[in-house]
Amino acid sequence: MLQTNEDDQMIEAIKDMVKEWRRHLHQHPELSFQEEKTSQFVYEQLVSFGGLKVTRPTRTSVVASLIGSQPGKVLGLRADMDALPIHEENELEYVSENPGVMHACGHDGHTAMLLGAAKILTEMKGEIKGEIRFIFQHAEELPPGGAQELVDAGVVDDVDYIVGIHLMSLLPIGKVGIVYGPVTANSDMFDLKIIGKGGHSSQPENSIDPVIMAAQFITNIQQIVSRSLNPKEQLVISTTTLQAGSAKNVIPESVQIGGSVRSFSPEVREQAVSFIERIAKGVTEAHGGTYEFNYQYGYSTVFNDKALTKIVEECVAEALGEEFVEYGEGAMGGEDFSAYLQKAPGCFIPLGAGNAEKGIVYPHHHPRFDIDEDALEYGVRIFVQAAKNILG
Structure with missing residues (x-):
């Protein structure tokens, strides 16, 4: 017509x-x-x-x-x-x-x-x-x-x-x-608080360093896309915010991390949530720390x-x-x-x-x-x- x-x-x-x-x-x-x-x-x-x-x-x-x-x-x-x-x-x-x-x-x-x-x-x-x-x-x-x-x-x-x-x-x-x-x-976001034990930077053995844990977490979540997912699927995980400490000679008590997760399929979307939290749990447990994880589902x-x-x-x-x-x-x-x-x-x-x-x-x-x-x-x-x- x-x-x-x-x-x-x-x-x-x-x-x-x-x-x-x-x-x-x-x-x-x-x-x-x-x-x-x-x-x-x-x-x-x-x-x-x-x-x-x-x-x-x-x-x-x-x-x-x-x-x-x-x-x-x-x-x-x-x-x-x-x-x-x-x-x-x-x-x-x-x-x-x-x-x-x-x-x-x-x-x-x-x-x-x-x-x-x-x-x-x-x-x-x-x-x-x-x-x-x-x-x-x-x-x-x-x-x-x-x-x-x-x-x-x-x-x-x-x-x-x-x-x-x-x-x-x-x-x-x-x-x-x-x-x-x-x-x-799918456009989602997450917040992760990695909790350690603060202390003086000259005595790291008396602390549980959340900065070290945060660095490992940020590196490891990039392996979700390259090693945990079918390469035919599409997923983007970006760490976009990072707050840690206020003094150069102090190991902070905690680190706050925020990020964005983009995917197309519902299955990959749910897998991403599971993978991210699994890495947070593994890294913090390995170093004697703890974590608080919040995942926010955005638009589908x-x-x-x-x-x-x-x-x-x-x-x-x-x-x-x-x-x-x-x-x-x-x-x-x-x-x-x-x-x-x-x-x-x-x-x-x-x-x-x-x-x-x-x-x-x-x-x-x-x-x-x-x-x-x-x-x-x-x-x-x-x-x-x-x-x-x-x-x-």
């Missing part, structure tokens, strides 16, 4: 509006669970379109339902709205006005694209079979995440399919990532449904052209879109928004992150085409 000339005219008519929405949101970013002005802005735009049932399932989220003229399936379309605690270093006329807060992950663009799609699809209500549910989600950046709150609130209980788009600054403009299978990873893998991804791939080709399709593999980043997949098959789409010629080359979560705004139109087109094809 190709986009028609009428579709093109509608998208062309709102192209500048979508850009202005994005710039307004970029200028007024809000952190996770604090998106009060952002959600109110989205709410007001949706109400102004007419024909939508607009609700506030949580304090800082918005959901709008478009009921078609004929019965059919329920399709969820999702955008996230929160920003990051980063001070923006871009020199833009719409640079962040909130010091220390920045849209450094493209969520301003996601929100603007979905608003654009909602406006167009509302005008096409007579052609819609079933229901389109526009989900403007809060707090993607901060676990346990806004997606799980919306799942718990019943927002997707009767949804049959769900689609999300993520702008990617390191994927060139004009490319849309099509990934079959895992798109993002976003796994694209094969059949739905095939439909979305066709949507991209129809809406933009076959040359836009770029087959890709999963990345080790995390995304709470995975929460929705407890309820319905989904497809998560990386959309190219980088452009070296315009200097848009910085990665996500960087103080100079930006997107090529030409990608916004592409996102609107994909959302509209997906709604027509999946429900049609």
Whole structure:
């Protein structure tokens, strides 16, 4: 079901509006669970379109339902709205006005694209079979995440399919990532306290040195990936924080270690927990120390449904052209879109928004992150085409 000339005219008519929405949101970013002005802005735009049932399932989220003229399936379309605690270093006329807060992950663009799609699809209500549910989600950046709150609130209980788009600054403009299978990873964290016996650095024999134990632990956990796991599996374990002592002539009582664990499969995820604690136990017991271990499960893998991804791939080709399709593999980043997949098959789409010629080359979560705004139109087109094809 190709986009028609009428579709093109509608998208062309709102192209500048979508850009202005994005710039307004970029200028007024809000952190996770604090998106009060952002959600109110989205709410007001949706109400102004007419024909939508607009609700506030949580304090800082918005959901709008478009009921078609004929019965059919329920399709969820999702955008996230929160920003990051980063001070923006871009020199833009719409640079962040909130010091220390920045849209450094493209969520301003996601929100603007979905608003654009909602406006167009509302005008096409007579052609819609079933229901389109526009989900403007809060707090993607901060676990346990806004997606799980919306799942718990019943927002997707009767949804049959769900689609999300993520702008990617390191994927060139004009490319849309099509990934079959895992798109993002299980993203977990751990804290480990290694407890020894403090003392004077000149008399180590009277102490139980937690620094020595910590060094062995950090080295040994890297062998999990190389020696304890099937090499065909993917696992990343990174030690990212380390606090020990305050004086150079004192052996400290304890060492605090923190780290990140990324995996794709549920089995490897559980194995990693077991392996990490086993090494902590072995190292500390061998030296006469003890430990306290805390593992925090973060977002689960976003796994694209094969059949739905095939439909979305066709949507991209129809809406933009076959040359836009770029087959890709999963990345080790995390995304709470995975929460929705407890309820319905989904497809998560990386959309190219980088452009070296315009200097848009910085990665996500960087103080100079930006997107090529030409990608916004592409996102609107994909959302509209997906709604027509999946429900049609």
